[in-house]
Amino acid sequence: MSNYPGYEQPPPTYYVPPNSTLAVVSLISGVLGWLVLPLIASLVAVVTGHMAKNEIRDSGGKVGGDGLATAGLILGYSSLVIWGVGVCCLIVLFVFPLFGLMLVDPNSF
Numbered sequence: 001m002s003n004y005p006g007y008e009q010p011p012p013t014y015y016v017p018p019n020s021t022l023a024v025v026s027l028i029s030g031v032l033g034w035l036v037l038p039l040i041a042s043l044v045a046v047v048t049g050h051m052a053k054n055e056i057r058d059s060g061g062k063v064g065g066d067g068l069a070t071a072g073l074i075l076g077y078s079s080l081v082i083w084g085v086g087v088c089c090l091i092v093l094f095v096f097p098l099f100g101l102m103l104v105d106p107n108s109f
Helices: 021-035 038-059 066-104
Strands: none
Touching: 021 038, 021 066, 038 066
16 A cells, blocks of 8 residues: 555556466366267367367467366366266176177077
8 A cells, every 4th residue: 555645556467377278178078078979078178188288388478368278178088988988887897798698508599
């Protein structure tokens, strides 16, 4: 606060860099990967998340959104892992028993 009236110091201004478009796309795709389009949107989230991380790192502070890209990557990878585990479980539950039946009685197929 100044002793001279009318000469107040202005509040400090902070520069907030704009978010990377790829980071926003990664986050939205990651959410859609859990809700609507499981495999396709999850792959898009992972690819655009890595592209956004590279763009943010190479921008030198001119582009933000690192947290958005990280969230998109986490959502995308976790959805892909869940789907991968699910497919492996289906293979174990349905395909392996068929091989077992073929070994017991090959003429039944």
